[in-house]
Amino acid sequence: MPHTTPSVASAASVDAEKNRERFVSAFRWMLLARTFEDKIAALYRAGKIVGGVYLGRGQEAFSAALGMQLDQKHGDVFAGLIRDQAGRMAFGEPLLDSARTYLGSAEGPMRGRDGNIHRGRPLRGMPAMISHLGAMISVVNGMLMAKRFRGRTDVVGGATIGDGGTSTGAFHEGLNQAAVERLPLVVAVADNQFAYSTATEHQYACENLVDRAIGYGVRGYRIDGTDLEACLEAFAEAIERARRGEGPQMVVGKLLRLAGHGEHDDARYIPPDLRDKPFGGDCLPLARERLLDEKWLSQDELDELVTTTQESVDEAVARAQSEPDPNPFRESWHALATKHLAEGTLPAD
Amino acid sequence: MAITYLDAIREAQSRALEEDENVYIYGQDVAAFGGAFKATKGLSERFPGRVIDAPISEDAIVGSAVGAAIEGMRPIIEMQFADFSSIGFNQIINQSATQFWRTGVPCPITIRLPSGGTEGSGPFHSQSLESIYAHYPGLIVMTPATVEDAYGMLLEAIRIDDPVIFCEHKLLYYHLKADELPKTILPVGKARIARAGRHATVVACSAMVHEALRAARELAEEGWQIEVVDLRSAKPIDTDTILASVARTGRLLAVSESFPWGGLTAEVVSRVSAEGFHLLDAPPQRLNSKDTPIPYHPNLWRAHRPTWQTIAAATRNLIQL
Numbered sequence: 152m153p154h155t156t157p158s159v160a161s162a163a164s165v166d167a168e169k170n171r172e173r174f175v176s177a178f179r180w181m182l183l184a185r186t187f188e189d190k191i192a193a194l195y196r197a198g199k200i201v202g203g204v205y206l207g208r209g210q211e212a213f214s215a216a217l218g219m220q221l222d223q224k225h226g227d228v229f230a231g232l233i234r235d236q237a238g239r240m241a242f243g244e245p246l247l248d249s250a251r252t253y254l255g256s257a258e259g260p261m262r263g264r265d266g267n268i269h270r271g272r273p274l275r276g277m278p279a280m281i282s283h284l285g286a287m288i289s290v291v292n293g294m295l296m297a298k299r300f301r302g303r304t305d306v307v308g309g310a311t312i313g314d315g316g317t318s319t320g321a322f323h324e325g326l327n328q329a330a331v332e333r334l335p336l337v338v339a340v341a342d343n344q345f346a347y348s349t350a351t352e353h354q355y356a357c358e359n360l361v362d363r364a365i366g367y368g369v370r371g372y373r374i375d376g377t378d379l380e381a382c383l384e385a386f387a388e389a390i391e392r393a394r395r396g397e398g399p400q401m402v403v404g405k406l407l408r409l410a411g412h413g414e415h416d417d418a419r420y421i422p423p424d425l426r427d428k429p430f431g432g433d434c435l436p437l438a439r440e441r442l443l444d445e446k447w448l449s450q451d452e453l454d455e456l457v458t459t460t461q462e463s464v465d466e467a468v469a470r471a472q473s474e475p476d477p478n479p480f481r482e483s484w485h486a487l488a489t490k491h492l493a494e495g496t497l498p499a500d
Numbered sequence: 501m502a503i504t505y506l507d508a509i510r511e512a513q514s515r516a517l518e519e520d521e522n523v524y525i526y527g528q529d530v531a532a533f534g535g536a537f538k539a540t541k542g543l544s545e546r547f548p549g550r551v552i553d554a555p556i557s558e559d560a561i562v563g564s565a566v567g568a569a570i571e572g573m574r575p576i577i578e579m580q581f582a583d584f585s586s587i588g589f590n591q592i593i594n595q596s597a598t599q600f601w602r603t604g605v606p607c608p609i610t611i612r613l614p615s616g617g618t619e620g621s622g623p624f625h626s627q628s629l630e631s632i633y634a635h636y637p638g639l640i641v642m643t644p645a646t647v648e649d650a651y652g653m654l655l656e657a658i659r660i661d662d663p664v665i666f667c668e669h670k671l672l673y674y675h676l677k678a679d680e681l682p683k684t685i686l687p688v689g690k691a692r693i694a695r696a697g698r699h700a701t702v703v704a705c706s707a708m709v710h711e712a713l714r715a716a717r718e719l720a721e722e723g724w725q726i727e728v729v730d731l732r733s734a735k736p737i738d739t740d741t742i743l744a745s746v747a748r749t750g751r752l753l754a755v756s757e758s759f760p761w762g763g764l765t766a767e768v769v770s771r772v773s774a775e776g777f778h779l780l781d782a783p784p785q786r787l788n789s790k791d792t793p794i795p796y797h798p799n800l801w802r803a804h805r806p807t808w809q810t811i812a813a814a815t816r817n818l819i820q821l
């Protein structure tokens with residue numbers, strides 16, 4: 152990295168260095184997520200992916216800023232949803248887990264039983280989302296309650312949700328529960344202006360979703376979700392406050408979904424001029440420009456990063472593609488851990 | 501000293517809290533107040549911090565239990581009434597029931613449902629939901645009919661590494677008594693012959709076992725020996741014990757307090773028809789509540805659910821088929 156270490160580091164320059172490192176590191180996760188999702192989208196168009204493909208395009212900064220600043224090894228939790236490829240990987244999900252789940256590999260964490268974005272490793276702080284929006288908030292609450300029972304109050308749970316998901320009863324119950332229990336929960340609300348085809352005026356009637364925070368008794372943050380630095384700062388503060396015992400934090404990032412709801416959706420209902428309006432930009436090129444302007448990375452370094460990122464994505468996908476599919480004859484067709492109480496097991500079981 | 505069905509439920513929870521530090525109780529009014537039915541009375545004082553009042557948020561209550569279970573806890577959830585578990589339905593059937601199968605991480609949670617009708621409780625405080633939950637893969641559904649089973653099966657439910665829906669009948673809470681708590685019980689998954697007989701088999705669970713037993717006593721005076729099978733769990737169903745009973749009697753009546761469309765009685769009849777058709781001397785019969793919401797007024801309520809009188813009538817009819 153082209154930077155010089157000053158012999159006497161002032162507080163400001165240490166901060167500046169930390170800032171640079173944090174920004175560059177987040178950018179790497181954003182780039183990896185975008186590269187991976189572009190590849191998955193191409194495979195989808197080629198008919199190589201079973202089930203839906205939902206992309207986080209435009210939301211990588213917001214998602215990565217949370218995932219990256221949580222500490223998986225410390226015991227933190229990150230519950231990502233459909234736009235959180237970046238956050239999941241930044242938190243610690245191996246690239247191969249994503250590739251294997253999209254490609255239905257029997258070696259993946261979900262073993263073909265569930266697919267695509269519905270993946271996780273609950274014992275490593277990554278609960279596997281169910282589709283029902285809002286339902287993961289209370290699951291994270293429970294994980295945090297369990298840790299508290301064991302005397303761990305210094306761990307933080309991150310959970311994400313879209314503007315549409317905030318309209319569910321489950322979201323309300325979950326956030327209220329976290330507030331009542333004063334849990335170290337950080338909720339990231341990505342207000343990307345649409346829930347499938349529904350614009351936010353049919354989703355909520357407050358001026359900004361952050362206005363709800365006070366009603367729950369939680370601290371709210373309102374940021375430009377396309378601005379990586381703003382995302383990093385807000386989540387750093389939210390995580391720190393939650394870790395200090397200040398209770399739930401709710402960060403609302405305004406941005407624009409830069410893809411269809413899923414890859415099956417051409418999103419013709421989104422007026423094209425929204426992209427030129429505030430919050431309509433693409434966080435990835437915005438961050439890239441910033442990197443180059445600040446000379447945090449040189450053009451050569453950036454090119455190199457793009458190449459190596461593409462290589463690692465291609466490698467993971469190729470590997471997942473070469474792995475065996477799940478075999479229905481090897482599958483144990485029961486859903487219980489308590490095998491002797493299961494009904495309908497196969498004789499082969 | 502007599503121990504009631506409700507005492508047994510409280511004692512089982514107390515013992516579980518004592519034996520395993522991963523156990524905690526979470527539900528509405530369960531802490532200092534001791535629960536709407538007093539099933540957790542005194543437990544918050546004995547186990548500080550481990551009996552927690554929840555907001556009126558059944559979805560979040562169950563969701564958080566799943567999260568805690570992922571982390572190795574063994575939550576006991578008290579629904580204030582079985583009926584309100586509908587608000588937590590999504591978390592029960594989609595989150596808890598799929599967790600182990602999807603991720604390989606067990607989900608040991610126990611959800612206690614104060615179930616069944618009582619006089620004056622009406623449509624929203626009377627439901628029996630065992631059939632609904634038994635429909636979903638990944639759940640175990642227990643329906644204890646005795647004080648012994650209320651105790652032993654609840655302890656077992658808490659130890660089991662899967663989500664257990666524990667249907668405890670409100671009518672049995674105070675009236676059903678035993679002299680002492682059991683040392684051992686029949687394993688979960690096994691049905692019990694509550695009364696032996698040779699002319700017909702009545703299969704029932706929970707409070708309906710007692711109605712069936714009363715009907716059997718009544719029919720005994722008429723010279724008919726009725727075998728009563730207490731299912732004990734709605735899932736799994738102990739098909740072997742039912743078939744063995746039908747092999748002895750040749751006749752089957754399946755009784756349940758839940759609604760008539762589909763459900764537990766239909767499942768029992770279908771299994772016996774499919775696997776024990778050759779054992780049957782008459783078409784297998786079902787008796788359920790009526791196909792309306794559960795009425796409030798005692799006159800209507802008593803006519804809505806199966807009782808010993810209607811079970812006796814249905815059994816007489818069955819014997820004559």
Ligand SMILES: Cc1ncc(C[n+]2csc(CCOP(=O)(O)OP(=O)(O)O)c2C)c(N)n1
Nearest residue numbers: 234282283284313314315316343345346347
């Ligand atoms: C409870 C529930 N209802 C409906 C759906 C179907 N659904 C999936 S994504 C989606 C839109 C979600 O919008 P939002 O929460 O704003 O997130 P975004 O897709 O914009 O990231 C809908 C309606 C669902 N998953 N869950």
